[in-house]
Amino acid sequence: MSRRAELVAALRPDGVVPDLPAGRRPPQDGGRLPMPLVVSGLVGLLVVAAGLALMVGSVSVPWSQTWRILAHRLGGTALVPAPDWTRAQDLIVADTRLPRVLLAALVGAALTVAGMVLQAVVRNPLAGPGVIGVSSGAATGAVVVMRFGLLGAGALTLNVAAFAGALATLAVVLAIARSGGRITVLRLILGGVAVGSVLSALTSLLVLTAPSPTLASQVLFWTLGGFGGARWSLLVVPAVVLVAGLGLLLSRSRDLDLLLAGDESAGALGLDVHRFRQVMFVVVAVLVGVTVAVSGVIGFVGLMLPHVVRFMVGSGHRRGLPVAVLVGAVFTVLADLVARTVMIPEELPVGIVTALVGGPFFVWLLRRDGRREDPR
Numbered sequence: 001m002s003r004r005a006e007l008v009a010a011l012r013p014d015g016v017v018p019d020l021p022a023g024r025r026p027p028q029d030g031g032r033l034p035m036p037l038v039v040s041g042l043v044g045l046l047v048v049a050a051g052l053a054l055m056v057g058s059v060s061v062p063w064s065q066t067w068r069i070l071a072h073r074l075g076g077t078a079l080v081p082a083p084d085w086t087r088a089q090d091l092i093v094a095d096t097r098l099p100r101v102l103l104a105a106l107v108g109a110a111l112t113v114a115g116m117v118l119q120a121v122v123r124n125p126l127a128g129p130g131v132i133g134v135s136s137g138a139a140t141g142a143v144v145v146m147r148f149g150l151l152g153a154g155a156l157t158l159n160v161a162a163f164a165g166a167l168a169t170l171a172v173v174l175a176i177a178r179s180g181g182r183i184t185v186l187r188l189i190l191g192g193v194a195v196g197s198v199l200s201a202l203t204s205l206l207v208l209t210a211p212s213p214t215l216a217s218q219v220l221f222w223t224l225g226g227f228g229g230a231r232w233s234l235l236v237v238p239a240v241v242l243v244a245g246l247g248l249l250l251s252r253s254r255d256l257d258l259l260l261a262g263d264e265s266a267g268a269l270g271l272d273v274h275r276f277r278q279v280m281f282v283v284v285a286v287l288v289g290v291t292v293a294v295s296g297v298i299g300f301v302g303l304m305l306p307h308v309v310r311f312m313v314g315s316g317h318r319r320g321l322p323v324a325v326l327v328g329a330v331f332t333v334l335a336d337l338v339a340r341t342v343m344i345p346e347e348l349p350v351g352i353v354t355a356l357v358g359g360p361f362f363v364w365l366l367r368r369d370g371r372r373e374d375p376r
Contacts, residue, residue: 035319038312042326046105049333053101054093056337058345061089069093100230101333104350106238107227107291108301108332109325110245114287115302116309116324117249120256120317121280122185126365128303129288131189132173132281133196134166135299138292139222140199140206141165146218147206159237159293162222166289169195170281224349225298227336234294241290245283246321252276253317260315298332298351300358305331307365 055066065085072080073094083090111129119127129135144150145161176191177184207219249256255276258266263273291298305327306320312327313319332350335357339348 032314033312035313035323038323039326042323042330046326046330046333049330049337050101050105053104053333053337054097056341057092057097059088059092061085061093065089066093070098099232099235100227100336102235103230103238103294104227104332104336105329106235106242107295107298108305108328108330108335110238110242110287110291110328111298111301112305112309112324112328112331113242113246113249113321114284115304116306116317116320117256117280118284118302119306120259121277121284122188123259123262124185124189125307126303126362127189128300129284130196130297130299130302132192132284133169133199134285134288135292135297136196136199136203137169138162138166138289139297140203141168142222142293143203143206143219146215147210159290162293163286163289166285166292169199170285174278174281220349222292222296224351225296225354226339226347226349226351227295228340228347230294238290238294241286242325245287246325248283249321250318252280253321256280256317257315296349296351298354300354300362301328301332304358304361307361 051063051066054070055061055063061069068080068083069085069090070093072083073090114129115127118129118131119125122131124131139162141161141164142158144165145158150157150161173188173191173195176195177188179187203219203223207216210216255266255271258269258271259273259276266273288302306324309320309324309327313323332354335353336350339350339353342348
């Protein structure tokens with residue numbers, strides 16, 4: 001059997017041919033846990049996490065009353081004929097906390113999906129959205145607008161600037177990584193780290209030279225992230241981008257699986273590896289740029305949670321991407337709940353909470369990979 005025929009047979013639903021080397025096998029869709037069990041469990045956990053986030057805060061609202069308020073907003077007196085809550089409770093749950101919970105879920109889902117795709121594209125389990133400097137670029141774009149008072153259209157200008165910064169950073173990093181008409185993964189990672197460091201220094205310089213003393217506190221939001229500014233109008237763009245991006249990625253899930261098998265194997269099956277990588281980098285940049293525009297830089301989510309997804313359902317992207325949405329949503333909703341309740345009435349940036357969890361996790365990943373590479 002020819003090598004190409006072996007690779008084609010490896011992608012058939014009836015399994016992998018016995019003599020295909022394990023290192024060249026594309027990941028199969030079979031996961032460690034049944035998909036219905038994983039999805040139902042995560043949906044239930046998300047409902048519980050969202051309910052806690054809606055009821056807990058400086059003003060507590062009972063669990064049953066929280067859901068009755070939401071039901072009344074959805075169906076009016078047809079669902080809840082006799083409202084037994086105050087106007088203040090209604091505004092807190094439905095107009096203040098609910099948009100915040102939904103924004104946290106959208107951001108967590110988008111970052112986890114972006115991280116999972118990026119780790120497949122660069123074939124590096126230690127990669128995250130920050131590795132190619134997109135997060136730093138988005139934050140710098142927002143800071144430039146604030147520093148020079150260019151907020152002509154208010155929050156919209158800020159969001160566009162963050163998104164433009166992310167795309168501009170991606171273009172620079174890809175130009176650095178391109179060698180001989182092709183993108184080298186090692187050059188991409190090193191270029192992303194270098195560009196991200198330069199942009200972080202530029203952001204600090206802009207803050208230190210700013211005439212406004214309040215800019216530093218505003219920049220803190222962009223560097224550590226948070227959902228305190230959530231409102232209904234901010235949900236539309238990240239929701240549309242997440243749905244569109246997820247649909248595109250699911251349609252190319254088999255190509256993402258092929259990348260995990262190696263460039264040579266993927267190319268033998270007809271995949272234009274370098275062009276496909278460029279498309280995936282743009283998708284990641286869009287996902288990360290939009291999330292940074294609405295929530296600031298929230299670290300470690302895209303690095304840490306893809307490993308949790310693979311542990312639950314395996315490395316196949318057809319199963320993994322939908323689960324990544326749920327895992328990311330649950331995690332960021334809980335992280336935001338901790339951030340705004342651990343020091344009531346003060347509120348911590350969400351990035352601090354994710355860093356406290358993600359930092360030790362990253363160290364564990366490094367030690368695990370180091371033990372695997374130890375020749376003894």
